[in-house]
Amino acid sequence: VDGEGRRVFDLRAQEGRTDLGQGRPTRTWGFNGDHLGPTLRAKRGERVLVNVVNGLAEPTSVHWHGMHLPARMDGGPHQEVRPGATWSPTWTVDQPAATLWYHPHPHGQTARHVQRGLAGMFILDDEPTRKLALPHDYGTDDIPVIVQDRSFDGDGQIEDGGGTGDTVLVNGTVAPYLDVRTERVRLRLLNASAARTYSFGLSDGRRFTLIGTDGGLLPAPHDMSRIRLSPGERAEIIVAFRPDERVTLRSYPADLDNPVTDRFGGGRDTLDVLQLRTESNLAPSPAVPAALAPIERLDPGEAVKTREFTLSGRQINGKKMDMSRIDAVVTKDTTEVWEITKEDGTAHSFHVHDVQFQVLSVGGAPPPAELSGWKDTVLLAPNETVKIIARFADYADPDVPYMYHCHVLKHEDAGMMGQFVVV
Ligand code: C2O
Ligand code: CU
Ligand code: CU
Numbered sequence: 001v002d003g004e005g006r007r008v009f010d011l012r013a014q015e016g017r018t019d020l021g022q023g024r025p026t027r028t029w030g031f032n033g034d035h036l037g038p039t040l041r042a043k044r045g046e047r048v049l050v051n052v053v054n055g056l057a058e059p060t061s062v063h064w065h066g067m068h069l070p071a072r073m074d075g076g077p078h079q080e081v082r083p084g085a086t087w088s089p090t091w092t093v094d095q096p097a098a099t100l101w102y103h104p105h106p107h108g109q110t111a112r113h114v115q116r117g118l119a120g121m122f123i124l125d126d127e128p129t130r131k132l133a134l135p136h137d138y139g140t141d142d143i144p145v146i147v148q149d150r151s152f153d154g155d156g157q158i159e160d161g162g163g164t165g166d167t168v169l170v171n172g173t174v175a176p177y178l179d180v181r182t183e184r185v186r187l188r189l190l191n192a193s194a195a196r197t198y199s200f201g202l203s204d205g206r207r208f209t210l211i212g213t214d215g216g217l218l219p220a221p222h223d224m225s226r227i228r229l230s231p232g233e234r235a236e237i238i239v240a241f242r243p244d245e246r247v248t249l250r251s252y253p254a255d256l257d258n259p260v261t262d263r264f265g266g267g268r269d270t271l272d273v274l275q276l277r278t279e280s281n282l283a284p285s286p287a288v289p290a291a292l293a294p295i296e297r298l299d300p301g302e303a304v305k306t307r308e309f310t311l312s313g314r315q316i317n318g319k320k321m322d323m324s325r326i327d328a329v330v331t332k333d334t335t336e337v338w339e340i341t342k343e344d345g346t347a348h349s350f351h352v353h354d355v356q357f358q359v360l361s362v363g364g365a366p367p368p369a370e371l372s373g374w375k376d377t378v379l380l381a382p383n384e385t386v387k388i389i390a391r392f393a394d395y396a397d398p399d400v401p402y403m404y405h406c407h408v409l410k411h412e413d414a415g416m417m418g419q420f421v422v423v
Pocket of ligand 1: 232
């Protein structure tokens, strides 16, 4: 904490070397280390300042995915940090407790920078959540699970073209396992992969409890056996254990065998993600509370505008990203409905900066539990319209845009992105 009461973080993007099981070191990139970045953590109401230093030989940027903040602090393609330069965004955290993340967003280069290892979690806390009987002992019963897939070339180096990989890493580790010491564990799942959609479940078929999605806790826990996460999405789940077990968090072929999760998105694969090994004596954990965080539903009747976005062929509404074109002008402190449709056969994952939105409908039907809370990223099914609603509050800047885009990173890099300003 600095003299002005701000919580200060230092992040230095740098080159490194990591053992990723290739029989030789793999060249990786990391924040403050060889690979990935530290978990940042702040409380609602706190002012934060991050000193982002670019120790790479090329420009990068650092975007706070899921964070509600002024556009010039957002870390998108307009906030590039030159090699050797420092960028110091500051903002006040003002949103519910949630599992957010950070990653580079340089124009046209995001897939490469993320696949080389630049990503980390940004966990937000708040008072109401602190009072709930949820596992919250970081590293013991509250575990970050950053899931990424990688492919390696013949020299053991990362293939960074933005495709799916055949090796799953959790928090940068190959063949990971977790020693479980408590009866319940909260897993903060983050799909930080470039292109792969996962459908997570447990190897013995046991059910788990979904408690939160991208932007925070659900109003009530939801019992389920699979949770599908496309690139950029998060879920917080609680898994219950017995002593002396081995159970594996896996990714299964998606429930819907359709082109959304076709082979380019990895939707047909079964992959081991994280082995969970329980000890003989497990410390007791409280039952999952029946009520979590109330969510005030946004009212479509209050929307001042409905916009349509059609995704197809690396374009949105027939246009590729143009850094100098503003695609939408939103009025500050208004609510809008966005209708997003995809019209091609590949998987797309629609992400909006600045806001957490609510899903109104998927293909005309009410959203399933995993889409019923605060979201900033949503998987699109073919020929179905996903309707979302968001309130664009607090920050306005006519000169600096926010992004909306497909979070399949090579699609984003190829131009499947647009820009909006809030005025
Ligand atoms: Cu996770 Cu525009 O990004
Ligand atoms: Cu984002
Ligand atoms: Cu896409």
